[in-house]
Amino acid sequence: MTNAIDRLVEQFSKLPGVGKKSASRMAYHILDGPSGRARALADALASLHDLIRRCGICGGFTESDPCPVCADPGRDRALVCVVERAQDIRIIEETREYNGVFHALGGLIAPLEGVGPGDLSIDRLVSRLRSGAREVIIALNPTLEGDTTALYLQKILKDLPVEVSRLASGMPVGGDLEYTDRLTLSRSLRGRIRM
């Protein structure tokens, strides 16, 4: 009915997981609220790309280069966690279980989508590892593309003096045998842990 609202609804509905209805609720929520709140979100959006760059070492999102993780002398640089996307770094960081550094591949091998090993930051990973690493943890999703990429990395890295491991895959904590799919269950079995 009104252009400025429609425009905002359209922009909101381009966000992941936001349908037309949610976008509309968001727009009217903003409209009902003080204009200062709209401006705060607008400013955060407008400045995002100016402030955030990629870390020259790990490829993570950062305001300073190298990023705080790569620059931290307390981190174990001989332990490298390989993730698909830069945003996965935050997820691992939030476990507070990890004290190594990261390497963002920038994607997964997906022949059907035309993504080959050359499109990922694999060469840089290898040269990073060559300059002194003890262990690589492959933290890619347990999906077809994640598995393919993990196998490829395993092959590429087998001549380097590094130990290669991968995140355990199995039943989620609090899960139920009855509701676990067969593939996950067979992985849980194969990856069973001695008690």
Add this chain to the structure above:
Amino acid sequence: MTNAIDRLVEQFSKLPGVGKKSASRMAYHILDGPSGRARALADALASLHDLIRRCGICGGFTESDPCPVCADPGRDRALVCVVERAQDIRIIEETREYNGVFHALGGLIAPLEGVGPGDLSIDRLVSRLRSGAREVIIALNPTLEGDTTALYLQKILKDLPVEVSRLASGMPVGGDLEYTDRLTLSRSLRGRIRM
């Protein structure tokens, strides 16, 4: 980890129905995309409050005053649909079933939240109706507050020469008796329609 992302995540998570995880997905989606897309959303947000005002007649959101509906000579001005919030007007408009005009109350009577009839635009509704109306359709939600407000309006309007009706309440299209709550079912029964 990085301030500019955190700030955007925080702003996104203030939107209705957006939790921390969705807000984070949205922020990284924006970050992964071109900066032009972030700027388009920023602009739509920043200009919203400058462009949108309330219609002086119906209280709806509009870029021009009076709004396109109130200004449309093809609309039946003797038929007034009363809604709770300005954004409800769009929902009724989208049915393409309605050719009258609107009146946004600006809320519902809710004594527990300290909202009384004086806080709503009821006086203006009455004066609008006095200047020549045939029918009022009360399109308030079938909730406790909606029912209270509808009853109050019915009482206030009973001396005016207007017919007062209310949206039918009952089972949704495609609904199932088995999954319909008792209150909705009794309304469906009371409001049953002769075939």
